[in-house]
Amino acid sequence: MSAARRAEVEKTARLVGVDAGGLGFLAGLPGEDVRAFREQAGAALNDGAPEMLDRIAAATKLVPAPVAAAISQKALGPRLAAAVAGRLEAGRAADIIARLPVDFTAESCAHLDPRKIAGIVDRLEEGLVVRIAVALAERRDHLTMGRFVGHLRDGVLGRILERIGDTDVLRAGFYVDQPERLPRILELMDDDRLGSVVRAAAAAGLWEEALAVADAVGGEQRLRIARLTARLDGAELASLVRVTHEAGLWETLLPLVALLGEEDRLAVARLEPLHDPRVLAGAVRAVVATGLWGAFLPLAGALPAEARKAVADAAAGLGDEELDALVREVARQDLWELVLPLVELMDDTGRQRLFDLPAFRDQPAP
Template identity: 65%
Template sequence: MDKLRGRAETLKIAHLLDIEPHALTFLQGLPVDDVRRFRAQTVAALFDRAPDMLDRIAAATKLVPSGVAAAISQKALGPRLAAAVAGRLDPARAADIIEKLPVTFTAESCAHLDPRRIEGIVGRLDENLVVRIAVALAERGDHLTMGRFVGHLSDAALRRILPQIDDATVLRTGYVIDAPERLGHIIDLLGEERLASIIASAPASGLWPEALAVAGMVPGSRRARIASLTAAQPRDHLDTLVLTVADQDLWESLLPLVALLSEEERRTVAELPSLRDTDVLAGVVRAVAATTLWAEFLPLVDALPADSRKTVADTAGTLPTPDLDALAREVDKQNLWDLVMPLVELMDDDAKTRIFMLPAFQDQPET
């Protein structure tokens, strides 16, 4: 999940700075919590050191009716400056002015509003207006701004908004949501049929990474629902998922979902043509070794066809000794030997010797 969360955080920072995301790719190699803190510092640097002029304009708006202030915002300030001034106002006053502005102007301004001010303002807006603004943002394709707002919307507003935006927009918005703790509840509001439709839209839209990120952010049973609905997709759709994961090295996001599947669902995944590709299988073994996701991976291996299991065994047998030792210790810790020993039996004699000469075995207490 860290890789996908890191991408999302980088997109948000690029949006704040109004630069292309590729200029910040170096951030994606950093711990995601550090990048998130950097984003918070970026917000503070951008909005806490605003020119005194903004405070003077904000003070002046208190002297005129909200309708006049709205006209000044639209005609004289423009969306960016109007948003900057709104961020210096009391939330109730800002909401009064926003309600007098055209929805299209407000939607454009939202992208420039101090993210820390959103909750206070949105909670004071009329629900009908909130719905219209959200739909306008969707029409503009401004998923990053929607991601800032959606966590602060009421259930009543969400129930009206969700049917009016397409599946790809829901995925893109969920990927960059600023309040991921709300995702589980939003998924409940979607319902089973719409959730299945959203998952089915991922391959055609090229949004498997976004779908994986959303699944990784939702808790418990909801994540299992997403995993099952994904496993029920047509085989060619699932193949694009595996190939996307292999190409972008996203196994740490996919394997925990596979581990939630029933035995029958795992068998469906294991029989995919993409998981007969030796390069794909070798790549996933190396990724699992790097992330120590053996407990999530081994049940899938057990369901693979014989030739695919042989590829996994051969690749595992050539892993560096520290990786093999980490495998042995993890397997022993979680008592997964019944899944590992059939793989060891498929290895050649040199690999078997390496396995049983590992420090993990030498460290076993004498009986």
């Protein structure tokens, strides 16, 4: 399961109150479809709530905000208070929240109707929002943090980033509901802080989360992640390659490697896991499935001789359809200069199979 899909399944599981393992039927769906299902389920759950909530909300409007806050805390509890807040006008809900203990509010946040978040958060005092975010981090409720972070102003985000740890940043970024905000969040971190977050991914075993964040951003921020990752020591980078192989994340990692300069690419090529024929065979299969030859071949060309031979053998062992797809993609991207050195490393049988393919015969001589 891709990291993005896993995040969506876990969010859905939280919403409906079950273990993520019980939603295995969602695992094969695209992440966008799982998200749409989650949003529809959330709307149905919140819109279909009992009329009692409307009566409580109506009664809440009749008393001063401090009294309503006391009722919420003493009589309703976090879950019911969040449900009632979702039925109030955003300004009124914010007035009540401002008078509640931060820990109570943090627990309630997990149950708030996502459609109401933006309006309420925008009316809260910035310092309170920061304290709530820190409380959520302390509770390790990164999923709820991810629901809120996309609605926060830059100033608030900057203050929160100063108060929470690197792993909190990674985990919340993994669950963010507005991934279009991720580039701006990364811009708010200087290279020292972002590099610290990248190192935390290695130390805490959070490479899947880190790669999911990298996959969600582009341009300068993706390049920053690639360069800072390349500065890790050999053991840290080796752990990234192992996780990529085991979790099938080549589709995310290879575009990052493709952004590196020659020196950094050579450093990656020297990593011990990339000399393992099983790892390289998995990479080749992933590249066939995704068409990422333009990202993979420069790395393959930088590998030591034995590793390049392993790549050539893995390619030669592909089925006819896969090998045909390889040739067509190489031709489409005009990558012959990079792929022919690998063809030379194939045994006679592998080369002949390649030359006999219709896709190869249909191509003009490189």
